[in-house]
Amino acid sequence: MQRRLLLGLALAFTVAFTFASPAAPLWGYGSAQTGVLVVTNTTLIDGVSDTARANMSVLIRGRRITAVGAADAMETPAGATVIDGSDKFLIPGLWDTHAHLSYWGEDALELLVRAGVTSIRELGGDPEEIGTWKAEIESDERIGPAMIWCGPFLEGLDGDDEYRFKIADQDEARYAARALQALGVDFLKIQPAIAPELVAALVDESRHLGLTVVGHLPRGVGAAQGAALGLRSIEHMSPYLRLTDNEIATVIAAYLEHGTWMSPALYSMVAPLEAAGDDPANDARVQRAYEIVQRFHRAGVPILVGSNFAYRDWPQKPGSGLHGEMRVLVEAGLSEMEVIRLATATAAAFAGAAEETGAIRPGLSADMVLLDANPLADIRNTERISLVILRGQVLPAR
Numbered sequence: 001m002q003r004r005l006l007l008g009l010a011l012a013f014t015v016a017f018t019f020a021s022p023a024a025p026l027w028g029y030g031s032a033q034t035g036v037l038v039v040t041n042t043t044l045i046d047g048v049s050d051t052a053r054a055n056m057s058v059l060i061r062g063r064r065i066t067a068v069g070a071a072d073a074m075e076t077p078a079g080a081t082v083i084d085g086s087d088k089f090l091i092p093g094l095w096d097t098h099a100h101l102s103y104w105g106e107d108a109l110e111l112l113v114r115a116g117v118t119s120i121r122e123l124g125g126d127p128e129e130i131g132t133w134k135a136e137i138e139s140d141e142r143i144g145p146a147m148i149w150c151g152p153f154l155e156g157l158d159g160d161d162e163y164r165f166k167i168a169d170q171d172e173a174r175y176a177a178r179a180l181q182a183l184g185v186d187f188l189k190i191q192p193a194i195a196p197e198l199v200a201a202l203v204d205e206s207r208h209l210g211l212t213v214v215g216h217l218p219r220g221v222g223a224a225q226g227a228a229l230g231l232r233s234i235e236h237m238s239p240y241l242r243l244t245d246n247e248i249a250t251v252i253a254a255y256l257e258h259g260t261w262m263s264p265a266l267y268s269m270v271a272p273l274e275a276a277g278d279d280p281a282n283d284a285r286v287q288r289a290y291e292i293v294q295r296f297h298r299a300g301v302p303i304l305v306g307s308n309f310a311y312r313d314w315p316q317k318p319g320s321g322l323h324g325e326m327r328v329l330v331e332a333g334l335s336e337m338e339v340i341r342l343a344t345a346t347a348a349a350f351a352g353a354a355e356e357t358g359a360i361r362p363g364l365s366a367d368m369v370l371l372d373a374n375p376l377a378d379i380r381n382t383e384r385i386s387l388v389i390l391r392g393q394v395l396p397a398r
């Protein structure tokens, strides 16, 4: 993508966002937005607590959760829509923190919400398309997850792929940060083909703009150095797989010092093996990856749960890919409850949205998934979806 085009986009978006008028919901769930909804007598896994609570009810008015309490102590308001939650399990709407909408296409949005993914971190794609979808979702013209987004990838001149904004020098790095902020992005995303001094310029300019920088490690840069450069999250397992245990300890210390998050995308390593009929339990690389993730987690490095769905022929798909990532994190040794918390409240905290979504408590957006079976007994039960509640609107299972 050319810089001039990007600036044009930034101006176009400023105008569009300034003059956009509120549109009526087009997808048929509008009545619940002003109505009252109660999920009664369910087992609540709220995204924050250590344990599930039985016989709980959750009251929703419009888009918000307004009360959470013991079922026998909560009155159902007259006229409320009642959802019987008995023998079911209510969890917060899930986050997929590694999404690439543009590669998959428009129908990813509905696949995500039907799978209980009510929020995403969009990690690189076509800024015009994604910006349009995001605005339409926010004005109820389109069904889809809430999102934080980065627009295009950023890299040096020798990179090659779709949806890139190429940066020649530090001035261009600073320009890119400003242009993307004008476009409305929440953070910047770098690819491997970028020099460390350009990353430093991006991080510095971003700090002034209130943005953060995340991404792949630049080529030739180790994970501890990436943390020291100020990357807020580092994507994939490749930075760690060849390291010794002592080197891993050094990286963990650097992540804890700099507040760096680990974004392992384990399922995008495992899914190709499973698709080929191989057992990941017999794969030394995968088993080493599990060990490393477990070490980071036990040391207190926060972990992002993300599917890395993108191209349609990749085995990880929108929605089911996130459930795959949750499953392999449990295989890596995290508990079911830990994984659910990471994929809900912890992800929301990363996004700066902990006061908006990611947990089931009064005041937050009513983003929830009602399950037919206990996800603490088997994490695969997060796919046994009875219904999804997206910003107060009920989406029945298909």
Ligand SMILES: [Zn+2]
Binding pocket: 098, 100, 123, 308
């Ligand atoms: Zn990715």
